[in-house]
Amino acid sequence: MTTPLPELSGEAQALALRLPAPKMKKAKEHGFSDFQIATIFQTSETAVRELRTHCGVVSVFKTVDTCAAEFDAKTPYHYSTYDEENESVRSDRKKVIILGGGPNRIGQGIEFDYCCVQAVFALREAGYETIMVNCNPETVSTDYDIADKLYFEPLTFEDVIRIIEHEQPLGVIVSFGGQTPLKLSTKLDKAGVNILGTSSDGIDLAEDRKRFGALLEKLDIPHPDYGTATSFAEAQEITRRIGYPVLVRPSYVLGGRAMKIIYSDDSLKEYVDQALFITEKYPLLIDRFLETAVEFDIDAIADRTDCVISGIMQHVEAAGIHSGDSTSILPYYNIDPAAIATMKEHTRKLAENIGVIGLMNVQYAVQNGKVYVIEVNPRASRTVPFVGKATAIPVVKIATRVMLGEKLSDLRREFDLKDCDELGLKHMAIKEPVFPFSKFVKSGVYLGPEMRSTGEAMSLAESFPEAFAKAYQAANMHLPLSGTVFISVNEQDKNQRILNIARELYRMDFDLVATAGTHAFLTGHGIECKKVFKVGEEGRPNIFDIIKLGKIDFVINTPRGERALHDEEAIGSASVQSGVPFVTTIEAAEASVRAMDCIRCQEFGVKSLQEYATYRDR
Template identity: 85%
Template sequence: MTTQAVELSQEVLDLARKLPEEMLLKAKKHGFSDYQIAHIFKTTETVVRNLRKHLGVISVFKTVDTCAAEFDAKTPYHYSTYEEENESVSSDRKKVIILGGGPNRIGQGIEFDYCCVQAVFALKEAGYETIMVNCNPETVSTDYDIADKLYFEPLTFEDTIRIIEHEKPLGVIVSFGGQTPLKLSTKLEEAGVTILGTSSTGIDLAEDRKKFGALLEKLAIPHPDYGTAICFEEAQMITRRIGYPVLVRPSYVLGGRAMKIIYSDDSLKEYVDQALFISEKYPLLIDRFLETAVEFDIDAIADSSDCVISGIMQHVEAAGIHSGDSTSILPYHNISPEVIATMKTYTQILAANLHVVGLMNVQYAVQNDHVYVLEVNPRASRTVPFVGKATAVPVVKIATRVMLGEKLSDLRQQYDLKDCDELGMKHLAIKEPVFPFSKFVKSGVYLGPEMRSTGEAMSLADQFPEAFAKAYQAANMELPLSGSVFISVNNQDKNQRIITIARELFRMDFDLVATAGTHQFLIDNGIECKKVFKVGEEGRPNIFDIIKHGKIDFVINTPRGEKALHDEEAIGAASVLSNVPFVTTIEAAEASVQAIDCIRRQEFGVKSLQEYSSYRNR
């Protein structure tokens, strides 16, 4: 017996003296998890679990009859409890367990549920019994007729390992449910569970900032300067080295939670002081923020020897806005072939070195034609459903077959697989986020690294302006065809781009209104516009008053820096309250003006998704 095992046995015995079987069983019946019990008795979850198993305090599964005993239920579902009889019968078929995404929340939505359901279909086609584990009744994966068996259980190690021990599957898929099941991969693998797809080692290498940074250095792949810190002094040393602005975030976050762009020492100290949990294990991550860069999302399918680039999405907004909040275009436009080739090469190298089997997502920033890797997620990303529908390639189905052991090289021929930029798409697809600002006015409307969107819409068209106009309409944002436009841009955006935007709006007979700096810039360039007071300036009415009284039909406002963002929140709030469409980046303004012109000039045609995807059959 190893030293560790002896120590563990002693720990279990020590706990048994404090926690007799009757008390342990009572605690479990009252819903206390192993983790909670371990916290109370100042021990580990493993010790509590081993004591439970030693004493035979093990949960059983009860069945929910989906036909209320009127008919024989072919697809009942199960939940665990601490009673006597186990009603879940495990078959001897070859089976795979899929871990779902758990509760839907910002950063973890139904895009992942789509992946889980498509994986179930692929597994059934391959002859496997499918077992779904999820705890969200508002998802398709928990519909009674999707998987062969459904366990309505929390996505925790304790609940998941109990199901695995009972069902004895060939393997478990953790990479289709987002970040929640991904966090279980290491503990499951340590418990002897076979993880189908990328191993927990590869997942940890991508998730751990220090390990991932070291890998990028080794592979000579460019990335923004970064550092990790557990206190303000360490954070300040890092910013001295890499310079402001910086992007600061906690470790292992979902949906960019608590991420912020910092411009000064004072703001950095305020952020660190307010951080809820910083430690050696969970340090703050600090990255150099690349202003004005263009961001890209790349989705890929890989195995041990091959990699297919399934989607290359270009963000409309500049870097600094969470990928889930960005308007994404597929295929990309106005980007040099050399930049695309570089991103594809980096993606293939990263897939090979992370030993990715299945899906992966890489986020890039491109500044002055230099490509920087921002992060890698060795799992399904929220863009997978969008990519699959836009390209007519069954991305999840192919990835599932790869995870089951099939070679990507063999599947290339079967599905006519090519990299996304080689497919010859005849149309353009846009992913447009949907925001809850009308319901949460005080939450702030300006986009940043922390995700805000609660949904998304997709549009398809043959040309960019029409696709963008459709995307706006799908996201319930009605662009005006006439009226007044308010323009206020930061100094960096006072360039030819805003001049072109203003001239186009003027050509379409819009009246232009601007604050002092932007007004003077437009007047100096021969564009007629009216001057209005900023919020906080002496003099009324100011722009807040004008928007509130319904005299503005569209808002273009691009604040930069902390003070500007704070001052201009009032404009965004007024726009939401008055149901006035607004954009906060120059890129979105350009796209919006093109869309307005498109709506004024033509009626949109309607095609089915199958018609758009017919290019694959030619």
């Protein structure tokens, strides 16, 4: 029997009896990760790493042969393998490692790659050797000409810590690559790695639902009622306390994956039954859903004692639509100044109490004049490139220098930083999502908390209607200048706003058609329109048939409730297949009608980003 190794922990010694060094080496050479080995032997990843290191089974780094063996490759482009010779030579320069966003997918993509690349430029300018760790060949950050050194490795603790041990950097940046590297912060911190920017404890404070909830209570900042559950019974108890509708989602998701708005116990049970992984460690998160609220994204830069709000973006779509799928307006438009002041105050309080150093994103919902915090992300958000280009402020560069230890108060003077309200923008910027519905016609088109967009376009103009019209064109959608508009709104939207929209369309010589309830409301206020059948209503042709026949040029449909959303799917699918633009909120309808009128009345000009940047008051 093998004698236990006294210098190892008890768990690692137990593993050594079952997995001797030769077998450990063979397993690693065959591609088994520490996590996989730990799972097979029912032990911890820490014990596997401890034993592996003790046995001298460590990876080395090879250089990618970009010259196909014709010449000696000089590119600083490396990957790890379990071999003998290490081809990555550590320099004696001061260096910083940046963790990228990993594989691009819906919910995490090029926006984070932009942040990583801009951080590389800022670090180089500050005199640091830059080391990039990422594993997506389609991103700019994995171009070997960008960083001084590139490691093409998975973003796992095992792979990242090995690079850190080899390179010995001054610190590691985890907050520019989105959620993927952010989740490594706690493990890296426990391993003694210097995390540049917000501490791992600050990151956990914002990510942990219970800790974050306690912080909001302490700061007296309103938030939607919430709870966590590990079973249907617990989930049902929470919904009885906070009321339907609720927003449910698994813990630690990206891009709103598997999020859903639930309106009844039956739908809740169906969701819980289909959930694949709900445990004490990864519970189901349940939030009170604020229907008809207006959402906002705030991007800020902070350094524990100071906070600069770099952008306040208003979503055109109502609450419940993932921020990546929302049309965002910068600066905000037509909102009570008191609500803006409240959001700015909450943002500064949160930055100070979380201990944010660098970038931070806060999402808010405003309902009936009351401001609610939805979530805080102490990292770069997908809106950062948009804000930077729209405001001509190098947001990532400033945040990087803050993370390196510079004072934000000094950078305020260098970059003429003021808060968002005082930026002096004389133009409007709009971020418009681009969807793949025309390619995937059976995927369903209703927008919700799970991200669906696969890209985005940006438009700039001196007025809101022109910017909105350009955004439609940039996203390859074409607003009609004549024809027939279908209108169907929920009870809450049967108010003066829809009357104004209908009158404007009538003034522009559009014909109007509406379902029974909306038809009665419009005609009751003297607006001429024709009545059509709803989807599923007795009588044909219904609105689905009429859209498919090409007789509708624009759709305004504001569903509310589970049944209405089901009908909207049919209407939306018909619209996509027929190439008909459609909107699902009153806000989007108002903006679209103003954009139509703008297209009819003026010709659009073209200016560069640099020209728009000069419009900012200095």
